[in-house]
Amino acid sequence: MSSTVVDPAVDAQPATPASTDVARRYVMCPPTFFAVRYRINPWMEPDEPVDVDRAVRQWRRLRDQLVSQGHAVDVMTPDPDLPDLVFTANGGIVVGDRALVPRFRHAERQDESAVYARALRDLGIEHVEQARCTNEGEGDFLLTGNRFLAGTGQRSDPDAPAEVADFFGIDVVPLTLVDPRFYHLDTALARLRPDLVAYWPGAFDAPSLGVLRDLFPDAIEATEDDAAELALNMVSDGATVIMAPGRPELCAAIADRGLHVVEIATDELRKSGGGAKCCVLEHHRR
Ligand code: ARG
Numbered sequence: 001m002s003s004t005v006v007d008p009a010v011d012a013q014p015a016t017p018a019s020t021d022v023a024r025r026y027v028m029c030p031p032t033f034f035a036v037r038y039r040i041n042p043w044m045e046p047d048e049p050v051d052v053d054r055a056v057r058q059w060r061r062l063r064d065q066l067v068s069q070g071h072a073v074d075v076m077t078p079d080p081d082l083p084d085l086v087f088t089a090n091g092g093i094v095v096g097d098r099a100l101v102p103r104f105r106h107a108e109r110q111d112e113s114a115v116y117a118r119a120l121r122d123l124g125i126e127h128v129e130q131a132r133c134t135n136e137g138e139g140d141f142l143l144t145g146n147r148f149l150a151g152t153g154q155r156s157d158p159d160a161p162a163e164v165a166d167f168f169g170i171d172v173v174p175l176t177l178v179d180p181r182f183y184h185l186d187t188a189l190a191r192l193r194p195d196l197v198a199y200w201p202g203a204f205d206a207p208s209l210g211v212l213r214d215l216f217p218d219a220i221e222a223t224e225d226d227a228a229e230l231a232l233n234m235v236s237d238g239a240t241v242i243m244a245p246g247r248p249e250l251c252a253a254i255a256d257r258g259l260h261v262v263e264i265a266t267d268e269l270r271k272s273g274g275g276a277k278c279c280v281l282e283h284h285r286r
Contacts, residue, residue: 093138100135
């Protein structure tokens, strides 16, 4: 099995990953001010302590791993008043010179939108607009091949897919999420390659499952236990997949499809309901 484990106890250099033909560009924001101050998903327990230094170490391993795979990582400045800013997947949807900035469902995160808009403009993206509909960015909109898979029913509004299709001129396949633990699409489904996803079926309603089974007959079906560890919240560049440790069967299923797996612990960030994918916003090429 082709996989690499990065021991969370040691600041080990990641092993040389499989190469991908396309270097990616990602936006990340360090969890310098990581905290769980409010509860907007079932993972968040404001009374439980968080270890900020540990969150920062986990985040750095993730960033270093992406850089070691040959990708560019643009790092945003954190904000002491916005503890969830580390989850840049919610910072927008970015394709070519266009970015749609989020409109958050919960008041607790709404001030993040202006910060993401500024950061994306500073990166030189020409057309930056805020979504009209409630839209939580790449957390719910995963560009997979030549279409977006879109999660609605929890955070992003049922009208958000049409707005995204119109803004980017790219097809959007809406999927309805039905379990509050899996409140963003990227908590229930991992995009591994343009033709390959992994998901936990129980997070979707029956019509959405029918759509997923038609589109991806060879998909990897994860278990509820995989999903409940947030293990589906993975970052894949099409050759290397970064995922949480401790899910050997899921890891083996991915490796069997010819992908290289690197395990990086993100359990400190999970206290806010996030994993590796949540910490990464991809700037897709046109
Ligand atoms: N605490 C954040 C929230 O509930 C976590 C966001 C995780 N992001 C993601 N793309 N799933 O909004």
